Amino acid sequence: MPRRSGTTDIRIILALTLIHFTGDFYSSFISPLFPLFVTKLGLSLTQVGVIAGVARLLAFVVQPTVGYLADRYQTRGFMLGGLLLVVVCIPLSGIAPTFWILLCCVACGSVGSSMFHPPVTGMVPLYAGQHAGMSMSVFNTGGTLAFALGPIFITWYAGILGLEAITATMAFGLVVVVYLYVVVPPPESEGLKEYGFIGSLKKSLGHAWRPIFLIWLVMMLRAVVGQSFITFMPVFYVDKGYSLVSAGAMFSLFTMAGTFSGLLAGYLSDRIGFKAIFIVSHVLMTPALLMLLFLPGSWVYPGAALAGFFTLATMPLGVVMGQALAPRGRSMVASLMMGFAYGLGGAFTPVVGKMADIYSIQQVLFWIAIVPFLSVGLIVFFPRLEASHGDR
Helix, strand or coil: CCCCCCCCCHHHHHHHHHHHHHHHHHHCCHHHHHHHHHHHHCCCHHHHHHHHHHHHHHHHHHHHHHHHHHCCCCCCHHHHHHHHHHHHHHHHHHHCCCHHHHHHHHHHHHHHHHHHHHHHHHHHHHHCCCCHHHHHHHHHHHHHHHHHHHHHHHHHHHHHHCHHHHHHHHHHHHHHHHHHHHHCCCCCCCCCCCCCHHHHHHHHHHHHHHHHHHHHHHHHHHHHHHHHHHHHHHHHHHHCCCCHHHHHHHHHHHHHHHHHHHHHHHHHHHHHCCHHHHHHHHHHHHHHHHHHHHCCHHHHHHHHHHHHHHHCCCHHHHHHHHHHHCHHHHHHHHHHHHHHHHHHHHCCHHHHHHHHHHCCHHHHHHHHCCHHHHHHHHHCCCCCCCCCCCCC
């Protein structure tokens, strides 16, 4: 029988969070190092966008397939094998001699990331007990905290030892993989083995596909905005005269603030529901992002934190809503909300990069910042759904 009870298994939730943290810690190395890759390999902004877009598009290609397989088979291969790919391939990007080899290293790391995310995310509600929103937010904090700490670490590390030296960082990740091999249990199948991909999708989503699609669309638009700022923010500020470490600090403040807002959003969602949190965060996201683009001097640091606070707040909530609406396909829903939405949203970065080459980064990001406010028109049609403690 699937393991569901009213008690939260903190040990397993923390182990799953460690997988999330470690994988995303290494994945966070690439964007803040783009200024060094640009200098070393002579990359254009279009090529920067291609690297970022291809890596995130692979999440779109691979995650739904992994989510489908993870809902059918009880194996840790996707989790630990995917994590192993990330901690090996991303550090190897430091010694990439050409654009194409760099693209290959980042792409392989992205495939690994898209392999572990669906099954790990799908396991969270099994061990969350009556605290689904909070548990998913703690799990999501592993990723956002990694994206906050990773850029600070890697810009400091590469600034002292050089870009090529980042290959040595894989040692930490390999130790974590061995530890997780010992402590993480296998995922539980949802009994969908007799169905094909489309059949499993229908069984998983059922009549809930319409609200799930609506939630997915908002998550995808948020991903377009968030990934555009995360990808081009370091290059934008280095071009404005800030140091690489300063740009990395802004990147980290952006994601660190999202760590706290994600926890707060998860806590509140267990009490007042999801819809109000989505509306407030998307309404305030636009002015926060616009303000970030025009703040002078050291004001950009609190501006980056405020923008990240609203941009990343709802990341875990879309997953929780989808899993509540379609509990039989936890991994599949997680792959749609995180991989499909995140990957397809990130796939727009080559277009954003091309437009930035033609116009300017600031001008393109200005118009992208308007998207969250417009998406409120979709959020008002979200179903009223509370995670644990609200009225049903």
